[in-house]
Amino acid sequence: MATFTASVPRTLPTDLLRRRAVQKLLLLAVAAAILVPLANARWASGSWPDALTVDLTKPLTDVSDWIIDNRDSHPLFLYFFGYVSNAVVICVRAVYLVLLAAGWAGVTVFGALVAWRVAGVRLALGTGAAFLACGLLGMWVPTMQTLALMVVAVLASVAVGLLLGLAGGLSDRLDRALRPVLDTMQVLPAFAYLLPVVLVFGIGVPAAVLATVVYAAPPMARLTTLGLRGADKEVLEAVDSLGATARQRLLTARIPLARRELLLGLNQTIMMALSMAVIASVIGAGGLGDRVYQALASVDVGAALAAGIPIVLLAVVLDRVTGAAGESAGEETGSRRSWLYAAVAVVVVALAARLAGRLDWPDAWTLNIATPVNRSVDWMTAHLYSGVPVVGGTADWAGHFTTWVLDPVRGGLQWLPWWSVLLLVATLAWLIGTWRTALTAVLAMAAIGVLGVWKPSLDTLSQVLAAVAVTLVLGFATGIAAARSDRFERLLRPVLDVFQTMPQFVYLIPVVALFGVGRAPAVAAAVVYALPAVVRITTQGLRQVDPAALESARSLGATPGQQLRQVQLPLARPALLLAVNQGVVLVLAVVIIGGLVGGGALGYDVVFGLAQGDLATGLVAGGAIVCLGLMLDRVTQPTQRRTKKGA
Amino acid sequence: MRVRTTAAVASLVLLTGCGAADMTKQASPFANAQGAKTVTLSVQSWVGAQANVAVAQYLLEHRLGYRVDTVQVDEVPAWDALSQGRVDAILEDWGHPDQEKRYVDDKHTITRGGGLGVTGHIGWYVPTYLVKQHPDITNWKNLNKYSSLFRTPESGGKGQLMDGSPSYVTNDKALVSNLKLDYQVVFAGSEAAQITQMRQFAKEKKPFLTYWYAPQWLFKKVPMTEVKLPAYKEGCDADAAKVACAYPHTPLQKYLNADFSKKGGKAAVFLKKFKWTTEDQNEVSLLIADQKLTPEQAAKKWVDSHASTWKAWLS
Numbered sequence: 014m015a016t017f018t019a020s021v022p023r024t025l026p027t028d029l030l031r032r033r034a035v036q037k038l039l040l041l042a043v044a045a046a047i048l049v050p051l052a053n054a055r056w057a058s059g060s061w062p063d064a065l066t067v068d069l070t071k072p073l074t075d076v077s078d079w080i081i082d083n084r085d086s087h088p089l090f091l092y093f094f095g096y097v098s099n100a101v102v103i104c105v106r107a108v109y110l111v112l113l114a115a116g117w118a119g120v121t122v123f124g125a126l127v128a129w130r131v132a133g134v135r136l137a138l139g140t141g142a143a144f145l146a147c148g149l150l151g152m153w154v155p156t157m158q159t160l161a162l163m164v165v166a167v168l169a170s171v172a173v174g175l176l177l178g179l180a181g182g183l184s185d186r187l188d189r190a191l192r193p194v195l196d197t198m199q200v201l202p203a204f205a206y207l208l209p210v211v212l213v214f215g216i217g218v219p220a221a222v223l224a225t226v227v228y229a230a231p232p233m234a235r236l237t238t239l240g241l242r243g244a245d246k247e248v249l250e251a252v253d254s255l256g257a258t259a260r261q262r263l264l265t266a267r268i269p270l271a272r273r274e275l276l277l278g279l280n281q282t283i284m285m286a287l288s289m290a291v292i293a294s295v296i297g298a299g300g301l302g303d304r305v306y307q308a309l310a311s312v313d314v315g316a317a318l319a320a321g322i323p324i325v326l327l328a329v330v331l332d333r334v335t336g337a338a339g340e341s342a343g344e345e346t347g348s349r350r351s352w353l354y355a356a357v358a359v360v361v362v363a364l365a366a367r368l369a370g371r372l373d374w375p376d377a378w379t380l381n382i383a384t385p386v387n388r389s390v391d392w393m394t395a396h397l398y399s400g401v402p403v404v405g406g407t408a409d410w411a412g413h414f415t416t417w418v419l420d421p422v423r424g425g426l427q428w429l430p431w432w433s434v435l436l437l438v439a440t441l442a443w444l445i446g447t448w449r450t451a452l453t454a455v456l457a458m459a460a461i462g463v464l465g466v467w468k469p470s471l472d473t474l475s476q477v478l479a480a481v482a483v484t485l486v487l488g489f490a491t492g493i494a495a496a497r498s499d500r501f502e503r504l505l506r507p508v509l510d511v512f513q514t515m516p517q518f519v520y521l522i523p524v525v526a527l528f529g530v531g532r533a534p535a536v537a538a539a540v541v542y543a544l545p546a547v548v549r550i551t552t553q554g555l556r557q558v559d560p561a562a563l564e565s566a567r568s569l570g571a572t573p574g575q576q577l578r579q580v581q582l583p584l585a586r587p588a589l590l591l592a593v594n595q596g597v598v599l600v601l602a603v604v605i606i607g608g609l610v611g612g613g614a615l616g617y618d619v620v621f622g623l624a625q626g627d628l629a630t631g632l633v634a635g636g637a638i639v640c641l642g643l644m645l646d647r648v649t650q651p652t653q654r655r656t657k658k659g660a
Numbered sequence: 661m662r663v664r665t666t667a668a669v670a671s672l673v674l675l676t677g678c679g680a681a682d683m684t685k686q687a688s689p690f691a692n693a694q695g696a697k698t699v700t701l702s703v704q705s706w707v708g709a710q711a712n713v714a715v716a717q718y719l720l721e722h723r724l725g726y727r728v729d730t731v732q733v734d735e736v737p738a739w740d741a742l743s744q745g746r747v748d749a750i751l752e753d754w755g756h757p758d759q760e761k762r763y764v765d766d767k768h769t770i771t772r773g774g775g776l777g778v779t780g781h782i783g784w785y786v787p788t789y790l791v792k793q794h795p796d797i798t799n800w801k802n803l804n805k806y807s808s809l810f811r812t813p814e815s816g817g818k819g820q821l822m823d824g825s826p827s828y829v830t831n832d833k834a835l836v837s838n839l840k841l842d843y844q845v846v847f848a849g850s851e852a853a854q855i856t857q858m859r860q861f862a863k864e865k866k867p868f869l870t871y872w873y874a875p876q877w878l879f880k881k882v883p884m885t886e887v888k889l890p891a892y893k894e895g896c897d898a899d900a901a902k903v904a905c906a907y908p909h910t911p912l913q914k915y916l917n918a919d920f921s922k923k924g925g926k927a928a929v930f931l932k933k934f935k936w937t938t939e940d941q942n943e944v945s946l947l948i949a950d951q952k953l954t955p956e957q958a959a960k961k962w963v964d965s966h967a968s969t970w971k972a973w974l975s
Contacts (some may be wrong), residue, residue: 052944081740081762158742216737217746297733307732313852416814530853531814611849617826624827 037443049410052432061431061462073629098219109161117148117374119363132337143326152323157299166225174230178237198231200646202602203292205638208631211296222297229286235280240271276446282329288516306367314390317522326512350416390526411533419532423475442648453461454647457640466637472614480539480600492551509545518601525610535607543599547592554588555581594649665748698926700729701890702738702747712751714955724926734827748920749931753913754829756834771921773914777935785872785884800889809867822870823847824854831903838904867945874940879947892902932971
């Protein structure tokens with residue numbers, strides 16, 4: 014999403030580090046020696062002991078039934094949730110009607126002019142072309158539905174984020190209280206947010222908008238706080254000495270000074286909202302995501318692509334335009350008058366289109382790409398799918414990956430006694446982080462057991478581990494190559510940019526075409542999604558290694574391979590750890606969505622819960638996903654806190 | 661700023677009408693956008709249901725002058741949407757006793773719309789070419805003997821029983837454990853994925869065991885034989901965890917939103933009368949799924965050649 018910067022702190026002297034690690038391991042070993050025999054004597058079983066689980070099915074089903082029975086009569090719903098839901102419906106409808114009234118020409122011109130004023134001619138042309146492409150693909154109406162939903166969700170997220178960010182920026186106590194919550198929210202997979210809102214609001218647009226707001230507000234809040242706190246002390250003192258009141262100080266100095274962060278926050282919020290608005294089609298958001306979702310359900314790759322391309326175009330355009338706004342923040346952009354001209358132009362075009370009776374995108378201008386795409390996919394399935402001599406087909410690869418990698422890893426994890434999994438989690442988390450992160454990780458893992466979804470969670474975990482391993486091998490290799498060759502890095506950069514802006518949902522389309530249905534395609538999608546962030550962090554980490562250290566290694570006659578192994582990689586260790594952390598978080602998000610293409614495990618439980626209206630199953634799985642996300646984040650979290658998700 | 665928020669809140673209250681806001685009566689913000697009289701039909705993901713909706717939509721649009729929106733919702737959420745009026749009708753329901761009791765009998769937000777005329781049956785099926793090799797495979801008692809035939813990477817050491825979409829009516833997990841079968845239920849994730857998989861198996865004449873249902877157009881492409889499960893008796897599937905019997909034969913039902921049923925005018929009357937046969941439905945389904953016609957073209961083709969059938973629905 015936005016560009017990523019990794020700071021590389023100085024590493025601790027290695028022998029000190031090693032001594033501390035040994036101490037930690039000894040302590041853990043002592044604790045394990047006491048606790049494990051106790052636990053084992055009491056609850057001897059490989060999987061999580063039944064005695065320690067709490068069955069939430071009954072209470073959750075009761076809650077869900079109660080809500081359905083009382084939704085139309087209880088005051089809580091009539092006087093609170095009802096209004097919230099109403100407000101969302103009215104706002105979305107209003108924006109949608111405005112967009113429809115402007116017609117395709119009006120909307121396109123409006124988009125292009127805004128892009129022109131904010132970001133220049135090239136982006137304006139790009140924006141116009143992107144909108145026309147949406148229409149050309151026959152996706153005008155779904156695109157407008159998604160846009161209407163997005164506009165409302167982004168405005169709400171920005172409002173909520175600004176409020177929280179202001180609170181955190183002005184009060185230290187609130188900052189301390191909010192920060193861990195926001196940090197955690199950033200690492201949770203989007204899917205986990207869907208169920209609670211569905212429980213209250215039922216399937217439909219209000220639930221989708223609210224889930225999007227919850228998902229997209231945290232980056233705005235974080236960056237607002239960051240901007241307010243990072244303001245130049247001297248400027249603030251100068252303002253104080255002029256005798257400004259607290260309110261004047263906030264409005265005239267601190268907020269303008271934080272403008273760059275605010276715009277970066279807006280950028281991140283928009284990107285996350287788009288990503289979520291698409292995923293929320295699972296709970297009835299409609300629009301483009303819905304088209305992708307339905308097409309995936311019928312494995313109609315062509316139709317999915319036709320809806321996927323507008324999503325990608327929207328994402329790239331929105332990212333570039335808001336990004337450019339952030340870059341040029343501070344300089345005065347354009348005069349009032351040119352904005353006025355732009356507004357007049359939009360109105361004129363919209364009226365002209367209306368008079369010409371061309372409000373709807375004309376059917377004759379649509380390009381049917383579904384049929385040719387499906388034909389080439391059929392050809393691919395016929396020729397690449399299986400039985401290609403020597404290398405085997407993609408389906409064979411998927412089959413082999415499942416049999417030789419996924420199955421053994423899952424089997425191994427599920428075979429491990431439950432206490433040893435906890436011990437493993439504790440060891441890893443403590444070695445990399447602090448005792449606090451270790452404790453959180455162990456508690457999160459234990460909570461999964463208590464929820465009674467130990468087995469499916471380990472299934473999901475096995476997919477995550479396999480995907481992370483593949484991602485790291487590919488990512489580190491590419492990152493090292495990019496760090497060594499400037500030309501390669503230049504070639505790679507635009508590719509990474511585009512891949513990082515795409516919403517998670519889009520990645521499911523090509524993998525279904527190539528690998529069919531099952532766990533292997535879910536893993537493949539996760540790898541592709543997480544790869545850009547890992548490559549980028551690795552490259553940056555390697556490039557920031559102290560040139561003096563490299564130079565001295567070279568003068569000692571080290572070969573390039575030795576330089577890499579003995580100087581660059583050890584010195585870039587913090588960046589590499591960060592890459593692992595990001596990789597794990599991103600992979601989990603997509604492996605969960607893989608439930609839609611046969612990934613099974615927790616993701617499937619969530620889909621099942623939504624599809625069958627069996628919210629107990631879905632909510633328990635959602636809870637387990639949250640815990641798994643927490644655990645994975647804490648286990649891989651280096652001592653220094655890192656930047657946020659989405660890289 | 662504060663003035664603006666107050667104004668916003670005030671206008672909101674005005675817009676929503678003072679007092680209670682019942683969110684179960686809210687339509688989708690995207691519905692009725694152009695101010696036409698609209699009927700919203702729920703279309704489920706399987707092709708038979710698409711065929712019903714395609715023909716109903718064609719007649720509503722071309723003979724009765726309605727605008728028809730279709731919404732693809734899974735079966736259980738569709739009941740909820742129907743009760744809230746986000747959908748006006750479900751044309752093919754395979755039996756959801758819990759929902760029927762809650763919405764039709766207790767809350768009266770949904771009314772029965774009569775039978776569709778088609779009888780549905782869910783069961784376990786094996787391809788007919790397999791039955792020719794192993795004639796005794798069609799009895800569940802012999803399934804364990806053959807479980808090694810059905811092994812796949814996803815099913816572990818057991819035989820694979822393939823299920824489709826997580827949203828379909830199924831007791832398969834309970835059946836496998838209660839009948840003590842050495843099988844693993846594997847969900848393909850969607851019906852389309854399941855069909856793709858079955859066709860690939862059939863192309864290579866490989867054995868497979870699958871959850872499937874009739875009427876279904878795929879039988880014309882991949883001939884399959886049902887595996888006999890312990891006979892169905894009234895009420896033997898009452899407790900979902902203890903089911904150990906076959907699936908019933910279900911006359912498929914139509915359901916209408918209660919308000920729509922009263923105030924829906926000609927459209928509601930038409931949808932209540934809509935009734936055809938398994939052959940009719942299969943004809944349209946095959947046009948859609950096998951000859952790749954769009955639902956609208958398929959509906960037109962059927963409508964053009966079956967005037968006597970649909971004339972009765974309009975009278």
